[in-house]
Amino acid sequence: MTPRPSIDHIRRPQILAAAAEVIAERGVAGTRIADVAERCGVSPPALLYWFDSKEHLLAEALTADDDRFYEELEERLDEAATPGERMVALIETATESADDFALWMELWTWALRDAGLRAARERFDARWRAAIEAIVVDGVAAGEFSAADPPQAALAIAALIDGLSAQAALGDPEVSNPRVRETVLAGAERFLDAELPTRAGGRASP
Amino acid sequence: MAERDSASARERILEAACDLIAAEGIDDVRIARVAMRAGASTALVHHYFSTREELLEQAILHSFETVGEERFAEAGGEAPNATAALAEAIEECLPRPGALERDWVLWVELWLRAAREPDLRPLAASLYAQYHDWLEEVLKRGVDAGEFAAPDDLRALTDRTMALLDGLGLRALLHDPTMDIDAARAQVADFLAPQLGIDPAALLAEPA
Numbered sequence: 001m002t003p004r005p006s007i008d009h010i011r012r013p014q015i016l017a018a019a020a021e022v023i024a025e026r027g028v029a030g031t032r033i034a035d036v037a038e039r040c041g042v043s044p045p046a047l048l049y050w051f052d053s054k055e056h057l058l059a060e061a062l063t064a065d066d067d068r069f070y071e072e073l074e075e076r077l078d079e080a081a082t083p084g085e086r087m088v089a090l091i092e093t094a095t096e097s098a099d100d101f102a103l104w105m106e107l108w109t110w111a112l113r114d115a116g117l118r119a120a121r122e123r124f125d126a127r128w129r130a131a132i133e134a135i136v137v138d139g140v141a142a143g144e145f146s147a148a149d150p151p152q153a154a155l156a157i158a159a160l161i162d163g164l165s166a167q168a169a170l171g172d173p174e175v176s177n178p179r180v181r182e183t184v185l186a187g188a189e190r191f192l193d194a195e196l197p198t199r200a201g202g203r204a205s206p
Numbered sequence: 207m208a209e210r211d212s213a214s215a216r217e218r219i220l221e222a223a224c225d226l227i228a229a230e231g232i233d234d235v236r237i238a239r240v241a242m243r244a245g246a247s248t249a250l251v252h253h254y255f256s257t258r259e260e261l262l263e264q265a266i267l268h269s270f271e272t273v274g275e276e277r278f279a280e281a282g283g284e285a286p287n288a289t290a291a292l293a294e295a296i297e298e299c300l301p302r303p304g305a306l307e308r309d310w311v312l313w314v315e316l317w318l319r320a321a322r323e324p325d326l327r328p329l330a331a332s333l334y335a336q337y338h339d340w341l342e343e344v345l346k347r348g349v350d351a352g353e354f355a356a357p358d359d360l361r362a363l364t365d366r367t368m369a370l371l372d373g374l375g376l377r378a379l380l381h382d383p384t385m386d387i388d389a390a391r392a393q394v395a396d397f398l399a400p401q402l403g404i405d406p407a408a409l410l411a412e413p414a
């Protein structure tokens with residue numbers, strides 16, 4: 001096999017999926033470029049041609065994961081009619097899976113020491129908080145929410161989800177995910193100073 | 207090393223390991239460097255800890271035991287009232303530069319390892335349960351004293367408060383450009399105070 005830059009667009013998703021798997025299993029520190037290359041059937045030099053470091057691989061793997069999340073989120077938000085329903089859909093989407101949590105934890109710990117990953121974390125967080133804030137602003141405009149400071153409300157909701165996801169990751173994710181969702185929904189109602197559409201009317205538990 | 211020094215030697219090694227984990231990340235910590243930092247021989251480190259993994263786990267445990275016994279016990283113990291105790295408790299849960307910041311880095315390392323290694327989850331879960339019980343007790347003291355309005359569900363309120371502290375504290379720890387520790391503290395005060403029927407400013411007052 002002779003990988004070439006011209007097939008980058010084909011290889012790239014495979015490489016990033018392999019990187020996500022290997023890093024989630026072994027951590028950034030325990031991962032070698034060669035491990036990722038082997039997992040996706042690419043030669044180590046070819047892999048290094050596209051991604052010059054493990055940190056770069058982690059950031060790109062998370063970007064791919066993040067893009068998939070927003071695609072799903074957009075579909076779910078399109079199905080929701082009101083800002084309240086969209087907020088519930090956002091919280092449900094964000095709290096449904098803990099599968100990729102280890103990868104995000106890698107980002108948090110490496111962002112403590114790596115400037116590139118710190119900047120990447122800030123970009124991911126800014127995008128996420130903007131997505132939450134957009135719904136808060138719509139809800140306030142529609143008279144559904146009374147949050148006085150939408151950016152602060154978005155920050156609080158994002159913080160609550162992260163904190164609870166960490167709690168869930170420390171226990172059994174299968175058991176804790178519905179609790180995480182309920183706890184975030186209850187917290188969000190307080191930050192938004194609003195009652196969210198009945199959770200009973202929402203989706204069945206994953 | 208004299209026999210009577212053995213407890214402090216073990217503690218010195220654990221402290222050195224905690225410092226190195228916080229500074230360099232758990233994956234980069236080597237026994238030889240821990241020994242050097244603790245002023246001990248590698249043989250002595252191996253005497254107390256048979257493997258590197260055991261040393262690192264014990265170091266994380268040590269960090270949280272210290273937090274539990276010293277800091278958590280202190281928080282509010284000498285405070286004049288439950289509101290001041292809660293203000294102190296909030297402060298103790300955020301990554302102020304210094305010892306708190308070091309504990310936070312260790313905490314994030316533990317999250318990461320527990321997410322990757324199911325074997326570590328019981329340890330992490332038990333530390334989390336201690337943290338929960340401590341914070342719930344601080345809140346309960348205020349309710350029992352009639353200082354706080356009784357929330358509907360104290361346990362759930364404690365869960366949400368911890369999650370908020372962790373999510374905001376993490377961002378402060380990572381030097382998020384949009385917020386810092388004081389902003390985190392204000393956010394938590396704004397969240398808790400109305401639910402306890404107190405003034406948020408009372409939770410921001412500098413401890414005496």
